[in-house]
Amino acid sequence: MSKKSSEAPPYTAMPIMDHLEELRQRLIKAALALVVTTAISFIFAEQIIEILKQPMGDARLVFIKPTDSISNFMKVSLISGATLAMPVIVYQFFRFVAPGLNKQERRYLVLIVPGATVSFIVGVAFAYFVMMPTAVKFLYGFLQSVAEPFWSLETYLSMVTRLLFWMGMSFETPLIIFFLAKLEIISADTLARNRKYAIVVVAIMAAIITPTPDPVNMGVVMLPLILLYEIAIFLARLA
Numbered sequence: 001m002s003k004k005s006s007e008a009p010p011y012t013a014m015p016i017m018d019h020l021e022e023l024r025q026r027l028i029k030a031a032l033a034l035v036v037t038t039a040i041s042f043i044f045a046e047q048i049i050e051i052l053k054q055p056m057g058d059a060r061l062v063f064i065k066p067t068d069s070i071s072n073f074m075k076v077s078l079i080s081g082a083t084l085a086m087p088v089i090v091y092q093f094f095r096f097v098a099p100g101l102n103k104q105e106r107r108y109l110v111l112i113v114p115g116a117t118v119s120f121i122v123g124v125a126f127a128y129f130v131m132m133p134t135a136v137k138f139l140y141g142f143l144q145s146v147a148e149p150f151w152s153l154e155t156y157l158s159m160v161t162r163l164l165f166w167m168g169m170s171f172e173t174p175l176i177i178f179f180l181a182k183l184e185i186i187s188a189d190t191l192a193r194n195r196k197y198a199i200v201v202v203a204i205m206a207a208i209i210t211p212t213p214d215p216v217n218m219g220v221v222m223l224p225l226i227l228l229y230e231i232a233i234f235l236a237r238l239a
Contacts, residue, residue: 022099026092033088038081045077049153052076052160055128055136061153072153079161083124083168087117108182115175123171127164131220135163135210166209170225177232188236191229198229 041048049072053061063069082089094109140149180186191198206221 023096026096030085030089030092033085033092034081037084038078041080041084042074042077045073045080048076048080049073049157052157055132056140056151056156059140059149059151061156062150064152064154068152068154072157076157076161079165083120083165086120087113090116108179112175112179116172119171119175120168123168124164126171126224127167131163131167132160134220163209166205167221167224170205170209170228173228174232174235178235178238181236186236188233191233191236195229195233199226202226202229 091113094113098106098109140151177186177191181188202222202225203218206218206225210218210221
């Protein structure tokens with residue numbers, strides 16, 4: 001019997017009600033972190049909107065409905081708050097599952113939590129500095145000789161925040177795969193055998209994430225996602 005299998009996970013006999021109470025405490029802490037970060041984001045929401053608008057250059061956004069300004073102000077505050085609270089949310093999640101892990105597996109959480117945060121930030125940065133300028137330029141200039149574009153604040157922010165969020169989440173995939181491989185839930189061989197199916201899933205994800213229908217921008221999304229999958233296979237082999 002291997003050393004890993006001989007180590008019994010602590011607290012295996014914890015009653016279901018204790019598990020539910022633990023889950024409630026973790027959710028409360030995550031929610032409090034979200035409230036605090038959202039309140040901080042509320043103060044800087046206007047500046048955040050200006051940053052998100054930078055890829056448009058001098059073009060102006062318009063309000064369609066009287067409540068657009070307030071609703072989008074609150075939306076940006078909430079999304080920014082969720083982004084800032086992500087390290088705490090990830091930490092609380094892994095702290096909830098930690099009692100079911102052995103000592104060696106719990107040590108990996110020390111790397112997973114900050115690593116997931118950094119990966120999310122890198123994904124957001126990639127979407128903002130690489131993908132958004134190309135996508136916005138293409139969409140704003142398409143058929144401009146026929147009709148003058150007037151984008152609403154709500155439509156633009158929905159497109160941008162969706163792109164940033166999902167690219168940030170996608171960049172966390174290799175670390176999640178690494179952790180699952182360490183738990184022996186998934187293996188590198190399984191990932192490699194299913195590569196062709198993964199590419200199909202990546203293409204579907206790229207079509208959903210990409211704000212434009214052209215193959216160029218879809219390819220810009222697909223290439224890093226495929227690269228992330230290959231990195232995940234490599235990390236699974238290391239695991």
